[in-house]
Amino acid sequence: MPGIDDVTETATGHQVIQQYLRTLDGSPGVYRMLDAQSQVLYVGKARNLKMRVSNYARPSGHSGRIARMIRETASMMFLTTRTETEALLLEQNLIKQLKPRYNVLLRDDKSFPNILIAGGHPFPMIRKHRGKRSDPGSYFGPFASAGAVNRTLNQLQRVFLLRTCSDPMFESRTRPCLLYQIKRCAAPCVGKVSEAEYAGLVDDAVQFLKGRTTRVQADLAREMAAASEEMEFERAAALRDRIKALTQVQSGQSINPKGVAEADVIALHMEGGQACVQVFFIRANQSWGNRDFYPKIAGADAPEVMEAFLTQFYDDKEPPRMVLLNTPVDNPDLVQQALSQRAGRKVVVGIPQRGEKAGLVENAARNARESLARRMSESATQTKLLEGLAEAFDLDAPPRRIEVYDNSHIQGTNAVGGMIVAGAEGFLKSQYRKFNIRSDAGANSDDFGMMKEVLTRRFERLLKEDPNRESEAWPDLLLIDGGAGQVSAVHQIMTEMGVDDIAMIGVAKGIDRDAGKEEFHRPGSRPFALRHNDPVLYFVQRLRDEAHRWAIGAHRAKRAKAVSATPLDDIPGVGATRKRALLAHFGSAKAVARAGLSDLSAVDGISAAMAQNIHDFFHDKR
Template identity: 75%
Template sequence: MTDTPELIGHDCIASYLRTLDNSPGVYRMLDARQAVLYVGKARNLKKRVSNYAKPTGHSPRIARMIRETASMMFLTTRTETEALLLEQNLIKQLKPKFNVLLRDDKSFPNILVTGDHGYPQIKKHRGAKKEKGHYYGPFASAGAVNRTLTQLQRVFLLRNCSDSMFESRTRPCLLYQIKRCSGPCVGKISEEDYTGLVKDAEQFLQGKTTKVQSQLAREMEKASEDMEFERAAALRDRIRALTHVQGGQGINPQGVAEADVIALHMEGGQACVQVFFIRANQNWGNRDFYPRTGAGADASEVLQAFIGQFYDTKDPPYTILLSDEIEDADLMAEALSEKIGRKVRIEVPQRGEKKDLVAGALRNARESLGRKMSETATQGRLLDGLAEAFDLEAAPERIEVYDNSHIQGAHAVGAMIVAGPEGYVKNQYRKFNIRGDELTPGDDFGMMKEVLNRRFKRLLKEDPDRSKGLWPDLLLIDGGAGQVSAVAAIMREHGVEDIAMVGVAKGIDRDAGKEEFHRVGKQPFALRHNDPVLYFVQRLRDEAHRFAIGTHRAKRSKAVSATPLDDVPGVGATRKRALLAHFGSAKAVGRADLGDLKAVEGISEGLAEKIYDYFHEKG
């Protein structure tokens, strides 16, 4: 569409009406700088846009959005369902300020019982379900999965070791000694009996715990009658463990086999969405989310946007139970049903067990938001104190803290963490692999220069007009006057001289609590020992240090486990494992002849030739 910069607000929107028809589709509202203000979908584009063209009858939020609108863009679709899916994709991609936005969209872990081995492994799995086997989940957190896996090991004695470890063992591991594994790797259990354990574990994960317990009781009684007292005692221990597991699961729904329970609580312009995962009549944990409310959206819009974005990368269950009605419930159910290939129901229960489940989720949402608002208020006071201590014009909205990590210059990395009014912004953390070939090993000055150079070059490229909120209000640097001067010089080179910057240096005896703060052109100073702002800065610095150390360790670990196979074109992690399992080492792979390489499972004739040529050409 052609922009009409001379028109703005209602007049601008009205100018598009003559070009629109009654098709379903998605529209975008843009401001004078072409930044997207809002993405919406419509069953009838012309009718929806004509509503915005009216000068009255809008909520304060919509009225503000209309006043800022300087142009619009449109995409027509075949159906309204397609429009709904496209709308949610664009919202996640463009992050318009007047839309509701789900800010935390991580994947959830599952339990996988592998299906490509005679003695299946049970393990935690996150991400795409590409491995063969049966998946159970999702679980709300890694902690929930780990607790369940520990319970399953106690009751069903399934292995959790990798296939390569399984093949290489010659005697039982510690888990066998403490009765957490049946020892299939060294023949302590037959494949038939182990298969029975796997079947029982999968029945447990399917919610058939009573059936499993009855079966174990019958087996214990028979073993006792056959005078197999050791086996009877082992079965007794498993029954006790299963009873303990059931007692520790809390209250589980009897009439709801599979559902996500989603409840929303809004207060003071903020929102908390609580999601409980019910699978196999068991509560597999809950997670809270704090979506951005799009400058004042109502509960119906917040919940609808949350559902659309939440299930964009996740499979929905058979039933979704909501605390509030949403505007397009039938349309959303249709879209989710098409995505998963089976019927999905969306309900707002009014009575019975389902209503109780929603009430419990709503109570958790209300309590979580209360805690979040309290933490935010405390964070606000700390940011105000920081502004006062460092003579800033206002409380910083975005603080960036930098640190380096290395061992005598090896595997050097730089790290940046971000904090703001709501605490740490972990999806904005960044790591920098130090590339400078001319740097002296252990040159912290040089490493900091490289990190800040790369950071500001990227900022100037990605957000030159500072409209995306990526620019910091305050930089905290680990170091004293020298580091501060070096960073100030870098900022001047890039034409950036309006960002406050403070160096945090250890004081006398390098003791925590005696930090000195350095600023360009000013005398260093310290805060009193019990000042909350001092503790706040220490926590920020410690978080940066933690992130830098973790990044460094990951880089070092990767380097230690690297092999020449990493550089062979076409050899990824799976084929690398297959080659190492077959030949024992990368060196043996390099010495192997073409026929032996072709014999490895998963290695095609063409890839075998590439591997052979790679090692022999290098030699």
Template identity: 55%
Template sequence: MSGKPEIDVLPVIPPADLRPANEDVPAGAADPVPEAAPAEGSLAAGTAIIAGYVRTLPRKPGVYRMIDAKGDVLYVGKARLLKSRVASYTQPTRLSTRLMRMVSATVAMEFVVTDSEAEALLLENNLIKRFKPRFNVLLRDDKSFPYIVIRRDHAWPQLAKHRGARNETDEYFGPFASAGAVNRTLYTLQRAFPLRSCSDSIFANRTRPCLQYQIKRCVAPCVGRVTDEEYGSIVDDVRGFLGGKSREVQSQLSQRMETASANLEFERAAVLRDRIRALTAIQSHQSIEISEIEEADVFAAHEEGGQICVQVFFVRAGNNLGNKAYFPSHGKELEIADVLSSFVGQFYSGRPVPREILVSHPLPEADLLAAALSLSTGNRRIEIICPQRGPRRDLMEHALANAREALGRRVAESASQRKLLDGVAQAFGLDAPPQRIEVYDNSHIQGSDAVGGMIVAGPEGFQKNHYRKFNIRTAAAPGAAPAPDGAAPGISAGDDYGMMREVLTRRFKRALKEDPARDKGLWPDLVLIDGGLGQLNAALEVFTELAIDDVALVSIAKGPDRDAGRERFFMPGRPPFSLEARDPVLYFLQRLRDEAHRFAIGTHRTRRSMGISRSGLDEVPGIGAARKRALLHHFGSARAVATATLEDLQATPGVSRTMAKKIYDHFRSGG
């Protein structure tokens, strides 16, 4: 939104006696016999609580929240008239079974009054994203999408992938459906437009061309192999191509090639010929090209078996930039158009909105949604269209076909996953198929940069938004001095058991604190440990200390010679055992173990890489990115900074006499 709307937050007052306060009671009359209060958690109790709020609500647009006895938000809704909308919940005969359950669980409500219904809709979508109420339609994946960026904050612009906050000086093209789509596009773009892709620090320290120059993916501006004018021309070509002017760019390249050939500049003509060929290859790989559509997102919804898949396509400058399937959580009785409308509203919470939004079904209150999205973009005109014919309808049919296929695959995978979970329950003697499996593994090199990884799986497959990584806080590096007297003893280098104890202690202490009633879905039904009997005993110590006795615990150890297929399983109070070599359940458990291993190793490598790239300057108090860059540019390396004299440090641009003394003292004191 261009500015924050003026909103009024109504005070939350528990509903009192529903009799009007000014009702007169005749003198000497006997006190009326109080009616029995409805049972807490019943439909009558919820209806009475809501009715108590209705009397004080204004006839204005706004947003309301229904809250249960634990303080969790059950539902977020918006209304053109708050009083009328909330009053509709006090008529049980007109409510669906789902809404009856919601009203029964309601013990309090909160309200926000807005200036318009469009502002109420924006606020509703933001609150749904924040609270994730279980009675709303929920967009499960709210990650930002990647873009291609031309960085203009450097004399030689860089072509790169970008995700996150934007810089006003840079140019962005997208969004792309995935990081893989961006990487493939960048790879092919560099064949046609050889701009630099290296970081500023690498660029500043090059003394000769890198491999990218040798394979003709860069023109080596770092060592002066290209003029400013030639490089600027390539930047303009990239901007034009990504902006939808591919034919114009290709025509200009052809003219330049002919001119170079006529001037007998055959090497330059050959370079331009190779760029034209690469550009033609890029265009031939576009699966869909809708030249009439400048900027649009396509939302195609398909319903089957009580589930809905929403397939989203991104079309920019007449090109398809990829697609992604979503499976929103929703009530079974909701119509597909209602689910799609709520999905679209939440989808653009915090994301840029295109000029056109194409939908497969006519949306209820489509004009209101378009007005709300327009308000969020500074009153730019937004159209929501349900195409019936022409190229837009062809594109929609393609998206619907993808939605049908994606939902079919998910239904088949879900059935297979449920069968595997039944097999896990049978193999480990569980009372029911596990709904949440947590798998743990550690990774380190002789105790250094030790990390723990937790992955989560369930009926829907891997739940990557629930993955967690743990930096082992008490692990000592190889050769480190023992802890001083009175300090907490650390874990010796390579102590896998101690590391597992720390990871599980931190994980389940937090679970006990944040979800003691175990009703938020944060507790596992099964914990798998990558390891043998020693890791199992370490986990048992943690569970015993925390008084956890209702979570199944299993460790999985590789077989002789670390042979996959001969794994042994360890459980408390049960002899070690193995599964049949070709048992699908064994393959499933191996996949879980390998995913935990992959996640832990990846986290360890990231941490180790950060340690390798860290210099002694990072430890000097008061040295930020700008001063560090100035020092490295002035001296060439961190080692040269450490050995520099005080006078040399003072000569560095941006380094004051006080800061120079601090740097000098830091390296002389063994800091």
């Protein structure tokens, strides 16, 4: 929105906000409050923009959090929408994108895994799937974690004997694998089960994942009885083993609700300015795990936190038919309407008062309370460690953000730099970074050169994005894996970039390279050590080891990708799907290179034009 002529650039507060009332009407929409540096302080929605903004224009009657926000407001921006529901959805999109200081922020926003029974194959495989549901097949989920998916897949393998191997591996098998020997797969790859029999196994697995376990067990019992009458004792014994495995699975699901087929149970607990939200996933009358979240609440009350969590959590996820809460939300009808619009069907949002649903909510609330207590205890310990770190290394204050750097390579090949981040909340894994070494330093096994490249790329970007160093992305302390030489080189690099006021410490192995005998190096200071049982020493060791783990993991992933690379990767138009189809059909990239046009055109998904493109690529290569 254009600036207001009679408001100076440095003016802030409710008088600035009053100037905008002249240009607003009663439309629904979204507003943004910005500070003097045009940084977004807050994003909000309104059924009536003029009425909502007029509340901020009052000089008094605000909570401490809102009063601080108003005092910092130098300008505002507005977007009108057709409905309040649209405003709510737009508000949460902007919050996730801009991360304003005074909004409730859902910081952990990873996707949840599903189970996929793939389609398009006479013997469908079952596997874990994360991300968009773009592959053909039947999806079941979400599950709270990869562990919950893996446990369920293990159960399904024991009971229904479905294959988990990839299609190329399936096509190349000539004898059963180990999973068949330990009764975890029916071995359709070598004809141990017919297509019709395997389809029956798939149908049983689908019924199980839909919660119809009683029907599955009854069908298995009938089949076992029929096999016994026909004196097919080996088949009857196999069915008996499957019934036994299914019984064990059911006995382990005693916590599953009987009267709740599909719901997310969401409980909020707030204490000491922090919050924990527990989400339990109920699908097909089965508990598919739980996940805890710790949103940044910025002083908001419980109804506001719950509303913000729901709208941000379901921004890119399909809501279930029922969402059970322990805390009311600010606008229950609006939230329910937004979730229903997101799902394309009715979604019921409510707080149960009695019965099994209330018990589920109570259980989730207890878990939220206990999880927050553990986190606060860990946070207190972390705060003491940071204070000890500041004292041990003579820092001006406990660091809010520590960045630790390490490199990994094998004689210069697949060189990767790694950065991890830690702070008062422990390891901030969402802010870890990997750097593929682009310069000749990697090929020359030049650790100094690799560190220079990593730090230069890191801080040049920081200087470009935040030259005034106002964001929390700037570190207070750098930990470098190395001794005096590494520290001196890093100090020179940072000085050249004009950011030589960030404390840095080099961690070098001491005598015999034993853990516990580390030496610490600072620019212009003599090396020193900490006593063997100092908690700060253990803390620094954990930071260094985490950076080492992260860098090695990145290096191994890069090396594995290089090993699996083929000339097919360089052909325009040949992506992962066509590459898999070509390798499955011909067996190797070399065979693809030798294939004629007619052979290439016979591959599923390869058109005549694409076949010509592939043929020309290898012909030109020669």
